[in-house]
Amino acid sequence: MALIEVSNLEKTYFDEGVETHALCGVTFNIKEGEFVAIMGPSGSGKSTLLHVLGFLDRHTGGEYRFDGKAMDDYSDTELAHVRNKKMGFIFQAFNLLPRTSVLENVKLPLLYSGIEQKSWDKLAKNALEAVGLSHRLDYEPAQLSGGEKQRVAIARALVNNPMVIFADEPTGNLDSKSGQLVMEILQKLSEEQGHTVILITHETYTAEHAQRIIRVKDGMIEKEEIVNHRLKADKFIK
Amino acid sequence: MTLRYSLKTALRGLQANKSRSALTILGIVIGITAIMLVMSLGQGAQNLILGQIQSIGSKTIAVSPGRQPQGITDSLSTFTDSLKAKDLVALEKKENVPHLAKMMPIVFGSETAIFENQSYASTIFGVTDLFAKIYDMYPEQGRIFSDDDVKSYADVAVIGSKIKDELFGNDEALDKKIKIKGRSFRIIGILGQKGQFSFINFDSAIIIPYTTAQQYVFGIKYFNRLVIEADDEANVIATVEDIKTTLRNSHNITDPDKDDFFVETQADAMEMVSTIMGVLTLFLAAVAAISLLVGGVGIMNIMLVSVTERTREIGLRKALGATSRNVLTQFLMEAVILTAAGGVIGIALGSLFSFLISVVLSQYMNLDWGFSFPLSAAVLGIGVAALIGLVFGLYPARQAAKKSPMEALRYE
Numbered sequence: 001m002a003l004i005e006v007s008n009l010e011k012t013y014f015d016e017g018v019e020t021h022a023l024c025g026v027t028f029n030i031k032e033g034e035f036v037a038i039m040g041p042s043g044s045g046k047s048t049l050l051h052v053l054g055f056l057d058r059h060t061g062g063e064y065r066f067d068g069k070a071m072d073d074y075s076d077t078e079l080a081h082v083r084n085k086k087m088g089f090i091f092q093a094f095n096l097l098p099r100t101s102v103l104e105n106v107k108l109p110l111l112y113s114g115i116e117q118k119s120w121d122k123l124a125k126n127a128l129e130a131v132g133l134s135h136r137l138d139y140e141p142a143q144l145s146g147g148e149k150q151r152v153a154i155a156r157a158l159v160n161n162p163m164v165i166f167a168d169e170p171t172g173n174l175d176s177k178s179g180q181l182v183m184e185i186l187q188k189l190s191e192e193q194g195h196t197v198i199l200i201t202h203e204t205y206t207a208e209h210a211q212r213i214i215r216v217k218d219g220m221i222e223k224e225e226i227v228n229h230r231l232k233a234d235k236f237i238k
Numbered sequence: 239m240t241l242r243y244s245l246k247t248a249l250r251g252l253q254a255n256k257s258r259s260a261l262t263i264l265g266i267v268i269g270i271t272a273i274m275l276v277m278s279l280g281q282g283a284q285n286l287i288l289g290q291i292q293s294i295g296s297k298t299i300a301v302s303p304g305r306q307p308q309g310i311t312d313s314l315s316t317f318t319d320s321l322k323a324k325d326l327v328a329l330e331k332k333e334n335v336p337h338l339a340k341m342m343p344i345v346f347g348s349e350t351a352i353f354e355n356q357s358y359a360s361t362i363f364g365v366t367d368l369f370a371k372i373y374d375m376y377p378e379q380g381r382i383f384s385d386d387d388v389k390s391y392a393d394v395a396v397i398g399s400k401i402k403d404e405l406f407g408n409d410e411a412l413d414k415k416i417k418i419k420g421r422s423f424r425i426i427g428i429l430g431q432k433g434q435f436s437f438i439n440f441d442s443a444i445i446i447p448y449t450t451a452q453q454y455v456f457g458i459k460y461f462n463r464l465v466i467e468a469d470d471e472a473n474v475i476a477t478v479e480d481i482k483t484t485l486r487n488s489h490n491i492t493d494p495d496k497d498d499f500f501v502e503t504q505a506d507a508m509e510m511v512s513t514i515m516g517v518l519t520l521f522l523a524a525v526a527a528i529s530l531l532v533g534g535v536g537i538m539n540i541m542l543v544s545v546t547e548r549t550r551e552i553g554l555r556k557a558l559g560a561t562s563r564n565v566l567t568q569f570l571m572e573a574v575i576l577t578a579a580g581g582v583i584g585i586a587l588g589s590l591f592s593f594l595i596s597v598v599l600s601q602y603m604n605l606d607w608g609f610s611f612p613l614s615a616a617v618l619g620i621g622v623a624a625l626i627g628l629v630f631g632l633y634p635a636r637q638a639a640k641k642s643p644m645e646a647l648r649y650e
Binding site (some may be wrong): 051054056057076077080081083084085089091095097098099100108109111112113117156160 | 242243247250253254550551554555556557558559560561562563564642643644647
């Protein structure tokens with residue numbers, strides 16, 4: 001059974017009487033532990049797809065089953081709990097809380113997790129160690145480089161040990177070297193720790209770090225392909 | 239999320255906009271300060287008046303002529319001549335009022351006192367030698383007149399400090415003679431500065447034997463008041479009844495509704511003052527409380543702006559697993575912390591102002607005014623402030639909680 005099962009998924013926005021069909025019947029599966037890139041030009045519906053897959057928005061047609069359960073069967077509060085425990089998010093704009101230390105930023109998902117507070121520090125420090133930022137615990141986001149900010153965001157996505165990591169254009173705001181490092185970490189998470197990684201990007205180069213690419217265009221799947229010559233991020237750095 | 243952590247989160251949210259947070263709570267601070275000030279000063283005034291009444295003694299009973307006033311416009315009813323010398327005789331009889339320890343008739347009125355070419359409009363107070371004891375008011379210089387002076391219609395006077403200043407300045411006043419209604423009175427005592435005392439200003443009063451006052455100053459046969467002291471506090475109520483019975487017999491009254499006198503104890507007077515001051519204080523506090531409402535609206539306004547500004551943060555928190563309830567709690571907590579802090583600051587400021595005023599009143603105006611910290615008002619103040627945070631923070635907090643994580647994250 002696949003972790004993510006999408007069949008005939010539709011999403012229509014209603015904005016002041018105008019209907020916009022962002023997704024028009026999308027079907028695919030993602031297995032646990034897979035590293036999949038969802039690729040497409042802007043306006044293709046890939047961000048909408050990520051929002052629905054990440055339980056940030058509800059679809060308007062078709063079916064989406066996550067971990068065996070249809071999204072329609074979850075209440076809003078349950079969606080929040082799933083986002084918290086089983087999903088991790090990495091955004092293009094990092095979305096760190098300003099004037100808040102790196103450590104506190106990484107702890108943010110723990111606030112809502114029900115995990116005992118005394119273990120928060122340890123969990124957050126472990127996650128920061130995994131992205132190589134143990135020396136930046138007390139820094140504030142404004143004092144970090146773009147690459148460091150994104151690694152803090154990855155640590156934050158990791159801290160609850162989620163099943164899936166959603167990365168929405170994670171290298172979009174980074175220089176190529178920092179971007180490489182981010183991709184290396186994502187590959188490591190997929191291969192060494194078995195996290196499912198779903199990467200959204202518009203660049204073929206970035207997408208080719210994944211095992212499989214789902215190409216989206218005009219709200220539909222254009223093509224699904226296995227990456228034959230997969231790029232290894234660690235080859236190019238250092 | 240634990241309470242401690244939500245507190246921390248809320249505090250961090252407020253710290254991010256320190257000056258705005260400070261301005262936001264100004265309305266609450268002013269409101270609570272005003273309430274605190276009014277309550278504290280009201281309590282101070284009440285304590286002052288009650289203290290004065292109490293210093294006359296809880297064994298003291300006052301008998302006034304006429305009916306008990308039934309309202310402000312009814313005060314004229316006390317100006318009758320129903321209390322006369324024969325009543326004194328009746329009341330003094332042991333078999334009529336067994337627990338009567340002291341009795342002093344009082345006559346009073348306004349007259350001009352003249353010394354050489356100076357004159358001063360004074361309150362003439364005709365009493366007996368018991369005056370000093372009953373009012374706990376002994377002359378600073380000289381003495382009070384004796385029982386013999388009263389019996390012999392002596393022309394002697396004890397004057398208040400203001401009269402001494404006005405008529406004599408820095409000169410010696412003892413043994414000088416002042417003229418009241420053409421009659422010469424020898425000054426035998428001078429009171430120290432007393433200020434207002436039970437609605438009588440003794441600083442501009444002249445105390446003379448009541449016999450002289452009746453005969454030569456006012457030309458009357460009746461008394462304006464009888465002050466009676468029971469031998470023990472426990473006997474006050476019985477004594478009040480004895481006085482009533484005796485006076486009814488003396489005045490041939492059978493129907494108590496037709497009494498031409500009324501009897502009051504210190505307890506009655508204290509209760510009346512407490513009631514009046516309490517109502518007055520509450521009224522003023524209620525007026526001050528209106529500013530709290532205005533402050534609350536200010537809080538709501540700023541919180542709404544804050545919610546819009548922090549749309550991204552709200553979205554992020556939701557994406558990371560915050561439920562709507564978590565977000566609601568966070569913003570409500572921010573509002574309550576703001577207003578409760580405003581309450582605490584207001585209580586501190588109100589107490590400080592009240593303390594300063596009490597210092598001014600007691601140091602420069604010679605009132606026996608003590609600073610009092612109304613604990614109930616303080617607790618109520620913080621409670622009301624926090625409640626305002628809850629009420630006016632609820633709408634903005636719900637707006638925040640309602641945001642969808644996706645829309646909130648998209649918001650630029």
